[in-house]
Amino acid sequence: MAKMPNFIQRGSPDSSPPKRDMSPSPPTSTSSDHEHRKPSRVSTLLSHVRSKSISATRLVSSDTKSPTGSVHQNGGVPNAPNGDAHTEDPLNANYGDLPLNQSQIPRDHPLMGLNPQDTIILAPAPGINGLAHETQPKLSDSPASSSSNSSININTKAEMRPDSGRDMKLTPLKDIEKMEPGQKVAFRARVHHIRPLGSKIVFIILRSQLTTLQGVLAEDPDGTPENEHRVSENMVRWAEGLAREAIVRVVGVVQEPPKEQGQEEVKSASVHKREVKIEQLHVIAKPTAPLPFQVDDISRQAEIEDDARSHKRSRSTDSSAPSPERTHSRSPSADATPDGKASNGKPSKGNKVNHRVGDKTRFANRVLDLRSPPSQAIFRIHSAVCLLFRQVLLSKGFLEIQSSKFQESGTESGASVFKVDYFRRPAFLAQSPQLAKQMCIAADMERVFEIGPVFRAENSNTHRHLTEFTGLDLEMAFETHYHEVLDVIDDTLKYIFKGLQSGYRDEIEAVKTAFPHEDVVILDETPRLKFADGIRMLREAGVRDDDGEEPSEEEDLSTAMERKLGALVKEKYGADYYILDKFPLEVRPFYTMPDPENPKLSNSFDIFLRGEEILSGGQRVHDAPMLEERMKVAGLEPETMIDYVNGFRWGCPPHGGGGVGLERIVMLFLKLGDIRWASLLPRDPKSFTTHGQDPTEASMAAATSMILHGPESKTYQPGHPHGEMPPLENLIAKYGDATNTSWVDPAWTVWRDDTTGAAVGYIVQGGFAVVFGNPLCESSQIPRVVKGFLHFLHSDKANLKPIWCCVDKDTERYLAEELGWSAVIAVAEERVNPIEVDPASQDKTVRRKIHRAEREGVKVHEVEGEPEPEVKKKIEERCMEWAANRKGTQIHLTGVRPFDDVQHRKYFYATDKDGEICSVVVLAQLAAIHGFQIKWALEFSNAPLGAIEYILSYVIKKLGDAGVRTATFGAGASQKLHGVDNVGGGKFGIEQDPLFICYPKGGLGVRGVEAIMGVLQKPK
Template sequence: MSFLKKPFKKLEKIKDRHNHNSASDGPSTIKEDGASGTASPQSGIASSSPQSGIASANGQDSSIPTRQSQDMMRDEKKRRSIDKERVKVESMKRNQLARIESANFLRTGPEDLTKLYKPYSMNMSRTREYDHRILFKDIDFAKMDGQVITFRARIHTLRRMSAKMVFIVFRQQTITIQGLLQSFQKPQAEGATEAPGPDGTISDRMVKSVERYPSETIVVVSALVRKIPQGMKPVQNATIHNHELDIYEIHKVSTLSENVPFTVYDAENINRDNEDAEVEGEDSDSQDTPEETPRTSAEWQKHLKSVDNSRTSLDTRKPRSLPQRVRLNNRIVDLRTGPAQCIFRIQSGICNLFRGYLDERGFIEIHTPKLQGGATESGASVFEVNYFGRPGFLAQSPQLAKQMAIMSDFEKVYEVGPVFRAEDSNTPRHLTEYTGLDLEMALESHYHEALDLIDGMFKHLWAGIYQRFQKEIDLISHFYPHEKVEWLEETPRIPFKEGVQMLMDDGWKDDDGNAASPLEDLATAAERRLGQLVKEKYHTDYYILDKFPASARPFYTMPDPLDDRYTNSFDIFMRGQEILSGGQRIHDSRFLEKRIKAAGINPDSMPEYLEGFRWGAPPHAGCGIGLERLTFLFLNLGNIRLASMFPRDPKSLPAKAVINALRHPEASTTNPPWENSDYLASQDEEEGMVDRRLQFQPLEKLIANYGDAANTSWLDKRYQVWRHDATGAAQGYIVHSNFIISVGPPLCAKSQYNHVISAYLTYLKEHHSNLKPIWMIVNKEVEEYLGEKFQWRTLACIAEERADPRNNQAIKDKDLERKVRHADKEGIKNAEIVSPIPDDIKTKIDARVADWQHGRKGQQVHLTQIRPWVDEAHRKYYYASDSVGNIHAICVLHQLSPQNGYQIKFSLEFPNAPSGSIEALILYSMRQIAISDTETSQVTFGTGAMPTLEGGRNLGKQKVKMLKKAYDTINKQFKLTNKSGFREKMGVWNEPAFVAYPQGGLGAGGIRAIMGFLEEDG
């Protein structure tokens, strides 16, 4: 029942506070919104209403109206939030100063206090030195007890125990060991008269500096190996359980310029139960180490016992859920995990065993070209490439080249190489590029000669893998549980017709109610069911299906001499799925050409291939094996992508956005202004960072380079803007209630989105962890990254409403044409205000804007305030006036990125304006912008509400249903789609924009926060 400990502790604290308040000496006076009253001794709440009928001991009513109570609670909550934010900012400043002070101390401090943890300079191979560094896999820790070792490793995870001590787990590939860094003079090997290694002191500064190292930092460490004292718990969160390290020297080798999206520790501890650890480690930070702490002292042993529970778990955080998509999208980090390391060791072993078995039997390894002039098997699933102006194709298999090698009298050949399949199959068992294990051999009399060899090779593989890689298999099984592959001494060889009959006898049918056909290939579901039936009957996971139908085989497969509806070909299955296809090939040239034409392939596209047959070819057979499929089925990984180092499927290689020339090259984020600065090169790192911030690109220029409509709202005073130190990229946000609302995509090149968004989310986590993040009005690239990388939920209820000013269909709208005619009859003239804008024009327009604001009715929903004269350099101004000079409408266009053109930032029709004034002015503005800026292909009216909410990524049906209901209510209340009807007449098209938030980050409170933010006047 440990999960109840924390809530009970919190209840006890609340009770204690309540009792403390009840014991106060006298009543306190509370004033709220002008009301006053005397606090009840029991509740401490002002009594200012006589209506409840409940009186306190002094005759005063002890209750307050419900509405006032809610206001008081809301104000108190707001006050606490402000106080918490202020404390957080002060803490952040202290930490930042501490980091700067620590960096300065490393540069200028005494040598004996810094030499043990000073970071190494960048390795440029100036010298060649050998520090006798060891690899964990090469040593027996039991024999190294009391010895000092030096090694390089990554920080797997670390945990601060006190100001003087930190636990660190180090990782070398799949091996992890726990180390302990504690401020004292230096550890001594047992029996030694003096401390080992160089002179120096492990200071509190050293401990504080090291505890800030992020996970995955690469370090060089010197430490004393020490056995866990008898009677104490072994280390559970490391693969070395009975030994740990006393660290006395640690140097950073490589600095992380960006935090990893998840750590290897996270990935390896999914679904681990941390509840007990959370309670046990709750007060660990308050523990202090003894002042005198030699490792053999009784005080030290006593302190070790007080933190012994930390050996059970070094992480008191809740375990993160890491979906496979997140891990595959961050493949480099995922490949560092123990199971991934083991998967590819086993995969390497498969290739080694494959090669060794065939080498012993006289096979020759060959390497064949992957660029071909024609399709290997059929034209439907090949990748076509431009080969110097001529069509070329990536090889679907080395089939043709293997056969050509047999015709060249190589007799027995094999290849391990890439295979390309242009099949749009987004399944857990298909890839568009994989590694093929192919072999081909000449036959004496029967294709079963090849089948016998292949069967023996697989059994050799199974036995070899279990013999060589049992440790790796055991580690993988903790993450992907599976049973050992079962195979028989004599493998079942089932004719295809008999396999189909087994399915028929079982009554198997597909989703459409169709039974398996003996003359057609088996569907995936049929293969799986047949595998189950074979396992029940023969007690094996591994079997052969022989004599496949001709309809399921390529043109070069030899027909069965007894029934040409079938072929001399076979598939081999494991765990109910195909791992190999093979068979005898046609070696007669005339017969082969006939089959090629029947398959719809032009024989002239493969002259070299056919020449070999015309010049005489021996009978031969062979097979092809998918290495990744073999690996994932053998280990039961569930998804073939986990068996591919960098998997390629139909969703890989997304299209890159077209890069337009920047309006302000000097404000680029890919080549920021300080990048070539000679001055900054001479500055220290921390000083340089301060100077860099002074050189950040102006926000106005970033909007003109990279911005969309939502970004222009950041110019309002109520927005805060975060800047990315490395690139100068920007992101605007507002803190509202308990939420931090980010608006629009980052201002940077789209190629930098991943880097910048990760840094921004890290900033939110470090500086606003008490606030729930919501990200509004993001484009599809940001939405995809947040949804796929971080598993944020996304939805679409708004759209950018864009129009083409060069070819605007709005002029064909009869109702619009009638309104424009009416404005013209009323004497309305449209004109552009040329810069610099006269003060008298500004005064007139400001007065008319005030009239417009005064005449507004109902609640208004908006992203930005009406401030026409902000960033005049990037705005164009148009107004409509009558014959006497009265201004009736204004249209302000704000320059966006070259791709997005302009935003119609403000289009206001003032009170008493003739009908059609604003419509005529907007059309005039669009025509003028098309003339003055010929590169502009679109303008946007900004975001408009969609009629209904649409669910995006990581949202369940019930959640979407609930959000739709809430959105419909808000839409009806605020009439959000009213503007969209007007804009449709202007010829707009919709480009969906998205709202994104982490799981549990929206709900009713989030919707209220968004609406409250949109209703604010700032």
């Protein structure tokens, strides 16, 4: 049997690409007929296995079978670029690369006898990017097709078939439920879930926004190679390997689910009465990075297995179903571990495992989270609230405005504000459009509303507060009473709620799959209570505050009181929506109009939904003298808000209004439990510190990840339960500097804080605990961790005296200022900025040595991940040889152990002209702000002159090109680069970053110095 080529090269080597032929294909020709026909634009050539492999394009569908029968786990038949002016295949970006695997070719397949010189012509790719749809490759019946030197010729002209799917318009997934069985359909969707049943059938849940639909891909055992829509077993197996969240184009036939044992619906999809029999399946895009979670896991959809089993039972009794002996159901014991993973570590295809995805993980990967049908539904409701709000107010004669979000004054309603630098002048982000709305009324606009951003600098980490949200605000002039304003607001909100319940039922039901709740109860006549009446209801129910006091008529309601009152109103009136009027004046903003009959009260109101406030509003002060007086009482100087005040000085009509937070109203209407679910990209007091990074650190993290990004772990916060301690190596990658990397050496003892998981490394020497390096923890945790460690040292269990070496300013400041320790600067971190340093151009000696190494045939090798066993063994042997040749007492914090913690190491080695390893450089990952440590830079015996300079220059340039701004050779007492012969620190642009030696007063002395030296000289 001839050896099969392992890749496909596109196009004939001696032909130019012809124009696409859109005419119907003639009858299949004989082999001799095809020998004189130029191959089509997308012709492919099977090339010899030793030829240079190039990128291939995936092309898979049920009516395009691989001529080789090959189906790869990640795609179908590959097509490589042709020889025209555009060497990049136009479909490559859509379909990706795919190797051809001979092991998957049936032994009896006609192509198994091909020689490398044999030629095969494939059909054009699908109707995407302007290309014609593929046609079924037709193998020639010529006997020569199986000979060793023959060509297999295929009709390549795209045939204009009405059912080919090439010209079919894509149908929205949600519309398929309305289609009749038997109709052909084409659509685009994401792969939501895959459920294979044996090797003959696979169920694919396809998702588009709110809609999920079941697709069925089953082998057609009665089909023939000439059958245009035959689904092969290979295609089914290929589909099993589709990546979840891949975007696919599907052509198939709409059908009803099997009516087996009364199951007439697909419970695992939102489309229950229809499914699609898949005939063609093309991958448009796929994930190129691991997903932090599956959208399926957060969608809370019904289990897929029930419908899959019913399909299998119904199809097993069908004449077209695979025979029982050829249908294999994957058993969990064979394919999966108890956690639902296959033996190769990937999720088992045969078993669906529901994972609880934490809220923090979801918000940290918001784009993926927003793909879920419940999230899609939330933001359709979000949009609908704005639409309905705008509709009803425009119909009532309101004018929409957009006010500035910069304000000169820093207060308005008592809320905290964000201060900004406005061209070196102070300004503030608007807490609301309140002032602008009132100015519009003073400008005779009569009725205005705004939908816009609101900023609140309140450090409230609650379920109902955000620092940025969308406000729905309105303001209007009234004729006789402020209840005219209340009536308009009440009508507006009820219009919104009823519009949502009548027009967005599908969205509400989709949200309920993730956030189960009862519909909001809205009465035609909204219950309206006075504030005093609400307080009376709470008192009569025996409600007390946290201090055991009764609610007061002169104080505002707490969140807990609001909820309790909401429950009482629901019990008495049967409503989730009600109004509380006549709030105490003292708890309202300065612009609120007092009640003319009772100056302790105000003409203001709050509106509540499900027991929580959603809107505050009321009548505004329109009399200028009264307004200015109330401003002064509130501590505001009217002249600082001159534009606002002048509108009232010049005359302003009676008016009122209110404002509601869009996110809060969506949260309560859908009972989401947390306002963050109702915000596209939620901002709260903890935002922008998710990774504990300022912009500089974030930039450094992005740069270092280009070189190496091993796992990191954060310490725990006190009061939060946790399991095992975070790994030491991961803490070093998160918080560590060069000295901390020594702690993985067996010579070091590492103390761990039980509460936070923080770490401190030390060596016991002469009754002292000699510590090197900062504690591995958040900077805010340093005091707690240091105190805990010192308490441990002073305990009977340890009874050691502390000396703390090589700490930075933060740790030194605490030890010196808070504990009264003494500190001296005796060492410094030797840092270099790889972006600014070019050793080859800045130092003639280094440049000369580099050129010498190049002439000597020195080559630098960069290792991705862990070195191969053979390379690793050679490096270890050379390191042992290097250590054995060292003479005299060695001063070091760690031994030469290059393969400790390989997850956080990056390896480079140089070889001479004979291929022998002559030098090695190992980078250690540090905290993002510190970049990397050049942990080891070793030049071995008999290395060509300049080898170490050559490899170090290469590594530093590599770091600089990635944008890494800092790297360190470690701590040292001078500018010399220790550990590398004849390489001075000055040659590489080193700058010293001072480190401190700290000790309790009177706690160093001769014995302390001897202890430090003993640690440095101790064998490691």
